[in-house]
Amino acid sequence: MTKPRTLYEKIWDAHVIERRDDGTCLIYIDRHIIHEVTSPQAFEGLRLAGRTVRRPDLTLAVPDHNLPTTARVDPQGKRLPIADAESAEQLAALERNVAEFGIPYIGATDAAQGIVHVVGPEQGFTLPGTTLVCGDSHTAAHGALGALAFGIGTSEVEHVFATQTLLLKQSKTMEVRIDGKLGYGVTPKDVVLEIIGRTGTAGGTGHVIEYRGSTFRDMSIEGRLTVANMAIEGGARSGLFAPDEKTFAYLKGRPMAPKGADWEAAVAWWKSLATDEGAVFDKTLIIDAAEIAPNVTWGTSPEDVVSITGLVPDPDSFADASKRAAAEKALEYMGLSKGQRMQDVSVEHIFIGSCTNSRIEDLRAAASVIEGRHIAGTIKQALVVPGSGLVKRQAEEEGLDRIFTEAGFEWREPGCSACLGMNPDKVPSGERCASTSNRNFMGRQGPGARTHLVSPAMAAAAAVTGRLADVRELMGR
Amino acid sequence: MDKVDIVEGSAYPLGVKNVDTDMIIAAKWLKTISRAGLGKGAFEAMRQDPDNVFDDPAYAGSPILIAGDNFGCGSSREHAAWALNDMGVKSVIAPSFSDIFSGNAFKNGILTVVLPQEAIDRLMEVAKTDPIHIDLDTQSVTTPFQDRFTFEIDPFRKSCLMGGLDEIGLTLADADAIGAYEAKVSTDRPWVSAAVA
Ligand code: SF4
DSSP states (O other): HHHHHOOHHHHHHHEEEEEEETTTEEEEOOOOEEEEETTTTHHHHHHTTTOOOOEEEEEEOOOOOSOOOOBBBBBTBBBOSSHHHHHHHEEHHHHHHHHHHTTOOOOOSSTTBOOOHHHHHHHHOOOOEEEEEEESSSGGGGGTOOEEEOOOOOOHHHHHHHEEEEEOOEEEEEEEEEOOOOOOOHHHHHHHHHHHHHHOTTTTTTTTEEESSHHHHHHHHHHHHHHHHHGGTTOOEEEEOOOHHHHHHHHOOOTTSSOOHHHHHHHHHHTTTTTOOOOOEEEEEEGGGGGGGOOOOOOSSTTTTETTSSBOGGGGSSHHHHHHHHHHHHHHHTTTTTBBBGGOOOOOOEEEEESSSSSSSHHHHHHHHTTTTOOOOTTEEEEEOOOOOHHHHHHHHHTTHHHHHHTEEEEEEEOOGGGTTTOOOOOOOEEEEOOSSSSSOTTTSSTTEEEEEHHHHHHHHHHSSOOOOOOOHHHHH | OOOOOEEEEEEEEOSSSSSSSSBBBBBBGGGOSSSSSSSOOOOTTGGGGGOOOGGGGGTTTTTTEEOOBBHHHHBOOOOOHHHHHHHHEEEEESSSSSSHHHHHHHTTTEEEEEEOHHHHHHHHHHHHHHHEEETTTTTTEEEESSSEEEOOOOOOHHHHHHHTHHHHHHHHHHHHHHHHHHHHHHHHHHHHHHHHH
16 A cells, blocks of 8 residues: 655655655656746856757746836837836847747736736646746745645746756645634635744745645635745745645636546546545644634734734744844834734725735725725825736726726736835835735835735725724624 | 855854845846846845945955845745855855755855854854855864864755756756656646647
8 A cells, every 4th residue: 555645745756757866856847937037047048058948838928027017008009118128128038038939928918917826827827736836936826726836046947948847855744724714804815824923934944835624625716826825925835725626617618727538637637636544744733713813914024913903012022032133123114113003003005916815806805895985095005906917807897996996096907016116016115005915025015115914805994994904893893 | 157165254244034035135136137246236225224244344255144044035036146146155154044045046056054053153253253164075164263063965966066067957968857757747647738738
């Protein structure tokens, strides 16, 4: 009898080409997504060494990080230039490179363009049981569909281009088990913030997480994408959900998903991937769903999590000296003082978007809070940036765009936007943003910007109240 | 890739924990399409502090950086490694590194040395006045004061660093095995490649 294996171990085993004596394995990569920021130097490297892309057919290129989210074509349909010269050059370089190496490309003005981690699943490019990489740490998101997905650096991008493989060591396994029904107003984003708040940003280092338990089984694919997206913020390179009927229903009929007999064969194999009875994880974290409240971050690390009903912590309450020092620095940067009620913290900016929370369910959740209300007078800018052109179109068909714009939000073109201070969407220094993105690092949304990570519903609640607010109160509970 | 065997010289005594890649090189520097020239943007936010170690003439051009736990966490941007390379840092010593960063560092010929916090504390002291010596062959870090700390390193990484070997070239030598794997998958799981057109 073979030893019981976890989902991760099964996917890993199916992709080992060679195992070296020291345990390093040559792993086959089934799917490679690239964008404009982390690929140019990899193409430069290929060219310098006279190499080619081994499997352009397993590669997909989509620009997202520094595309402006304002209109991309004029009313006559003519493409508008990008004002920032360096951004324009990066995009032009991507366009030259995909043409030269024959890589499928969903371009800036394509109806399906969007954030790489929204587009991959949406197109069915992301499939269960595949290995999927991208030069972006939030690639972990694709694990929601049961793909072993992780972010890589540009040298690895070049390595995958040239060889369709990576040299890796097998990770340890970590089970995050949550059972039970989530409370009213508690969303997948609150769940993942809770996990990171408990494990810390290094809690998953060296591990691949598998999310298990009824809470995750009941979660939609979009919710799972939100959770897996932030696996990396807890230090884990990948997060995985076992593919199930929800996964198959989500993928069926997507443009790049298998069809016909291939589909049947694929589903049969995907079903065999679930963790075996008796398989052992190296580490386990158990949380009761009922304990999770809507969460917010107070500091400059995603582990700085507190429930919305909580208070800004006292740095002295941390036993660890370096943690204490970090908390002091974070509070200074964030302009907060210990003991302050989170709900009294006012915000001037709202960002609903990013690969964590820019899918249709996220927009619906935010719109349901916004509907019939207006953003507070103290809000300087409120952005809604759909994760892809298809999400945008769907939202418009449902009339969500009007709910947002009538409430005072700006409705933008898809892209990474204010998730990172790299394109024109930024939060000014010293100003505060309730953001549905995944990172609250110093300067992440622009130099000096103060970020509070929240769910889309909570961002909407902050928009209408002008402060970090408990969405449950707004919804009459 | 340049060979790495001995790294010796002054060291920036940074010591800070959770230095993320945004701190090493902020997003606005990522718009480049080349690997060179990022040193000038390195640690930009920290350099706002007039007492920062990077602008202290005592440490100018140091080949070594000493940091706290979880160095290089956050974004996978390899620009962080390029920025360190461009500022002349050949080795970073810390109690722990993020997985992605240490991989990126290795691929760019930067030696990441993991030592316990006590050793880091001691090296921080020494670095204020004296040079530090890292010998990859013997896997040791020494100081002029008889301190000697040994560290672990993956043997494959060690041999690549010491030989200045190009990883892609090494893997391409295995092209037959890769081709054989592809052939097997195209029978066992044809949908893996058939789906993408
Ligand atoms: S939205 Fe943010 S986290 Fe996601 S891919 Fe873009 S920059 Fe990265």
